[in-house]
Amino acid sequence: MAETVKQTVIRIIADQAMLEPQDVTMDQTLDDLGIDSLGLVESIFAIEEAFDISVPFNANDPTESDFDISSVAAIVGAVEGLIAAQKA
Amino acid sequence: MRRVVITGAGTINPLGHSVPATLEAMREGRCGIGPLDIRDIDRLAVKIGGQVRDYDPLVEFNRQQIALYDRFTQFTLLAARQAIAQSGLSFVGELAARAGVVLGTSGGGLNTQDENYRAVYEEGKNRVHPFVVPKLMNNAAASHVSMQHNLKGPSFTVATACSSSNHAMGQAFQMIRTGLAEVMVTGGSESMLCFGGVKAWEGLRVMSKDACRPFSATRNGMVQGEGAGVFVFEERERAIKRGAEILAEVAGFAMSSDAADIVMPSKNGAARAIAGAVADAGEPLERVGYINAHGTGTAANDKTECAAVADVFGHHADALMISSTKSMHGHLIGGTGAVELLACIMALRDGVIAPTIGYEEPDPECALDVVPNEARDAQVDVVLSNAFAFGGLNAVLALRAV
Incomplete structure (x- = not known):
């Protein structure tokens, strides 16, 4: 069975955090997972590659970007939104 | 020496x-x-x-x-x-x-x-x-x-x-x-x-x-x-x-390594290079009138650089001028310090401080005199040129007027 968007995003984040996917929960933040700014930029790259989408994100001011990174759930939601918008 | x-x-x-x-x-x-x-x-x-x-x-x-x-x-x-x-x-x-x-x-x-x-x-x-x-x-x-x-x-x-x-x-x-x-x-x-x-x-x-x-x-x-x-x-x-025309004296130089992160700058590493260059020039901190900042326009650099300058100079940080000419010529990466040294020479010789253009709104984390948008006439005797590289490698030059 193919991975869902949620599964793929969690796999990418877990990979970056050097954890098993089952150890990543939806309410965790990147801080909780120990992912720093460089890790975040790398995760976004992996997400863009996995879904063939473009993620609007400026590392200078992550909170100003349209891409919500406040928790794992927020990232999954944002990716689903981008897929819907860009694949429509 | x-x-x-x-x-x-x-x-x-x-x-x-x-x-x-x-x-x-x-x-x-x-x-x-x-x-x-x-x-x-x-x-x-x-x-x-x-x-x-x-x-x-x-x-x-x-x-x-x-x-x-x-x-x-x-x-x-x-x-x-x-x-x-x-x-x-x-x-x-x-x-x-x-x-x-x-x-x-x-x-x-x-x-x-x-x-x-x-x-x-x-x-x-x-x-x-x-x-x-x-x-x-x-x-x-x-x-x-x-x-x-x-x-x-x-x-x-x-x-x-x-x-x-x-x-x-x-x-x-x-x-x-x-x-x-x-x-x-x-x-x-x-x-x-x-x-x-x-x-x-x-x-x-x-x-x-x-x-x-x-x-x-x-x-x-x-x-x-x-x-x-x-x-x-x-x-x-x-x-x-030989009677050569002297543009400025190269008075001091210091370098340091953050030994911390491949892209994120460190206040401590920057501060050590800045303080080191002034000390190497044998000048008191209060004589530094202008700093040509590394000032890349990224959040990471600008906040760290201002904090480092504030740390090194204390109260004098509010008296000195600091501008980034990258706002005009962009970041010339490996060539940037050389072009920026021209602004330092202009400050010493012509008494003109190059501005930081494109300045729109103060940032409380960069609360220094950044010479916004317009050049300023000022007499300065000692100036610094900052450079802080990816990889945490910092190099600061101090120039003195002749």
Whole structure:
């Protein structure tokens, strides 16, 4: 069975955090997972590659970007939104 | 210890093809950043940069030379020619052996790499021009300057990303100071504005798509530039004896390593280099009137740099001026410190402080006098030029008025 968007995003984040996917929960933040700014930029790259989408994100001011990174759930939601918008 | 002075300066950069043109643009707060004119621009997300405009290599060099000179080498040779002409020196006999060239660059012949990778990968060619290697190598510029001007002393290239020029000039300074050389041609050059060069920077997501606004709360990243700055450093007694025009004294230099992160800067590492350069110049902190900031326009740099300056200078941080000319010429990466040293010389000689243009809104985390938008008349005696590279390698120069 193919991975869902949620599964793929969690796999990418877990990979970056050097954890098993089952150890990543939806309410965790990147801080909780120990992912720093460089890790975040790398995760976004992996997400863009996995879904063939473009993620609007400026590392200078992550909170100003349209891409919500406040928790794992927020990232999954944002990716689903981008897929819907860009694949429509 | 021997003292070192600057007796020549040359440049080509987005603000002008000479030192007077560049200083005029800095005085007027002119912006050299605009739409990039490079191949495959439609496939780039970042479409602006500080390009050298109105430049035709065929006016300056013949076809055989262009076959050997990457754009970064061309810029270097033009800047070196101006600097050496201004110094009035010719390198013959004993002086030739006691004069060298140390230059900074980060990408070296990146345009040459880009073009030739295209040829073999994209166009499927199985043959490249025979001079690709000598054209792209990072020391090509230093070697061609050495050949054109008969500089036979210590010569090499320094590559420490955004600090390359400052590290190079620091080495040249130390060499004359310690008696290893009498005259050094030094500075740096960069030409990364090609599809691959810009695409690589896009990946880090720290590039602005509209403007470089250092220290402004509205900043959204850095903008790349290209060009070269080259200087003639000379032992002071020698320069005085021959009646040379002295532009400024190179008074101090310090370097440090953050030993922390490959991209994020550290306040402590920056502060150690700043304090070290002032101490090396033998000056009290209160004498520093102007700092040409590294000021990239990224959140990470600007906040860290301002905090480091505040830490080092204490109350005096509010009295000194600090500006980033990258707002006008962009970030020349390995050549940036050299072009920025021109703003330091202008401050000391002409009493004009180059502005930080594009400044829109104060940032409480950068609460220093950043000379917003307009140049300012001020008399300063000691100035600093900061450079803080990816990899945490910091290099700060201190200049003194003569």
